[in-house]
Amino acid sequence: MTDTEPSPPVREIAESIATMEIRGAATIASAAAEALAAQAEAAAEADATGSDPAAFRASMRAAARTLRETRPTAVSLPNALRYVLQRMEGDSVDALRRSVVDASEAFVDQLDRAQEDLGQVGANRLADGDTVMTHCHSTDALACIEAAVEQGKSISAVVKETRPRQQGHITAEQLRDAGVPVTLIVDSAARRYLDEVDHVVVGADSIAADGGVINKIGTSGLAVNARERGVPIMTAAQTIKLHPETLTGHTVEIEMRDESEVIDPESREEIGEISVANPAFDVTPPRYMDAIVTEHGQFPPESIVALMRELFGEGAAEPWAER
Numbered sequence: 001m002t003d004t005e006p007s008p009p010v011r012e013i014a015e016s017i018a019t020m021e022i023r024g025a026a027t028i029a030s031a032a033a034e035a036l037a038a039q040a041e042a043a044a045e046a047d048a049t050g051s052d053p054a055a056f057r058a059s060m061r062a063a064a065r066t067l068r069e070t071r072p073t074a075v076s077l078p079n080a081l082r083y084v085l086q087r088m089e090g091d092s093v094d095a096l097r098r099s100v101v102d103a104s105e106a107f108v109d110q111l112d113r114a115q116e117d118l119g120q121v122g123a124n125r126l127a128d129g130d131t132v133m134t135h136c137h138s139t140d141a142l143a144c145i146e147a148a149v150e151q152g153k154s155i156s157a158v159v160k161e162t163r164p165r166q167q168g169h170i171t172a173e174q175l176r177d178a179g180v181p182v183t184l185i186v187d188s189a190a191r192r193y194l195d196e197v198d199h200v201v202v203g204a205d206s207i208a209a210d211g212g213v214i215n216k217i218g219t220s221g222l223a224v225n226a227r228e229r230g231v232p233i234m235t236a237a238q239t240i241k242l243h244p245e246t247l248t249g250h251t252v253e254i255e256m257r258d259e260s261e262v263i264d265p266e267s268r269e270e271i272g273e274i275s276v277a278n279p280a281f282d283v284t285p286p287r288y289m290d291a292i293v294t295e296h297g298q299f300p301p302e303s304i305v306a307l308m309r310e311l312f313g314e315g316a317a318e319p320w321a322e323r
């Protein structure tokens with residue numbers, strides 16, 4: 001390992017995020033924080049960085065850059081890296097190492113607590129006997145449904161399969177394990193089943209300063225249909241999903257994934273000259289979202305900017321940028 005080369009655990013975690021073995025905004029964030037802790041341990045042991053605080057810091061920044069480059073849309077990833085690197089302090093390698101490991105642990109703890117707290121808030125929106133519709137697989141959204149069940153409410157779910165990667169199957173399995181009766185549907189059946197549901201519950205990869213919710217592709221269409229049917233829709237999102245760069249007018253990059261997720265190479269060959277597009281996320285305008293449920297309570301999307309300013313200030317530092 002040279003002073004700027006990420007350690008094997010960081011490369012492994014980065015690869016798992018890029019290939020989506022590790023996926024979902026909260027899970028990605030906690031894996032990234034843990035990867036930085038692993039980097040700190042490895043760098044403290046390595047010849048090039050073990051006795052040189054400046055080289056140690058440089059290796060931490062390089063590891064953060066490698067993690068940052070894996071997927072572009074979930075802001076929980078850079079927010080996790082920022083949280084840990086901004087708390088890296090000390091004059092010796094050992095002090096630096098300890099500060100990184102402590103920050104990483106504190107971040108993961110905070111993440112777990114936030115999810116539990118927002119689960120209670122989201123659960124309060126659900127009534128005994130409600131049926132919810134879900135899209136994709138969101139641990140924050142599931143926390144709300146599971147907390148409602150723990151409150152003793154009887155909840156059923158209509159689960160959208162979520163093409164192309166079918167994360168709905170993970171949701172279906174987890175809800176079944178929580179004792180929630182599940183009906184799995186194809187995405188295009190959603191509008192038909194909206195007549196039978198009381199709430200739509202989704203997660204978020206990023207939330208923009210204007211209250212726009214960036215989540216799995218298909219969320220915006222679902223939100224528009226839910227509004228047309230009069231079904232309330234909430235986003236369950238802990239505050240690490242707030243995108244601080246959008247405070248200064250930046251937009252959120254939407255990840256475009258490989259066409260092979262949409263069509264197998266053989267069928268594509270048979271069809272001939274076409275192009276295939278595979279955006280992984282979309283933006284739901286704030287006017288189609290009823291509430292954003294966070295660990296600080298629920299907010300109308302248009303007012304989320306106040307919370308964003310309070311928690312992130314006016315900007316978003318990039319402590320990993322310096323080489």
Ligand SMILES: O=C(COP(=O)(O)O)[C@H](O)[C@H](O)COP(=O)(O)O
Nearest residue numbers: 023024025026138139140203204216
């Ligand atoms: O869009 C997705 C996952 O997309 P992908 O499968 O492409 O990562 C989830 O709804 C959010 O990340 C929220 O998840 P969580 O609430 O667990 O953070």
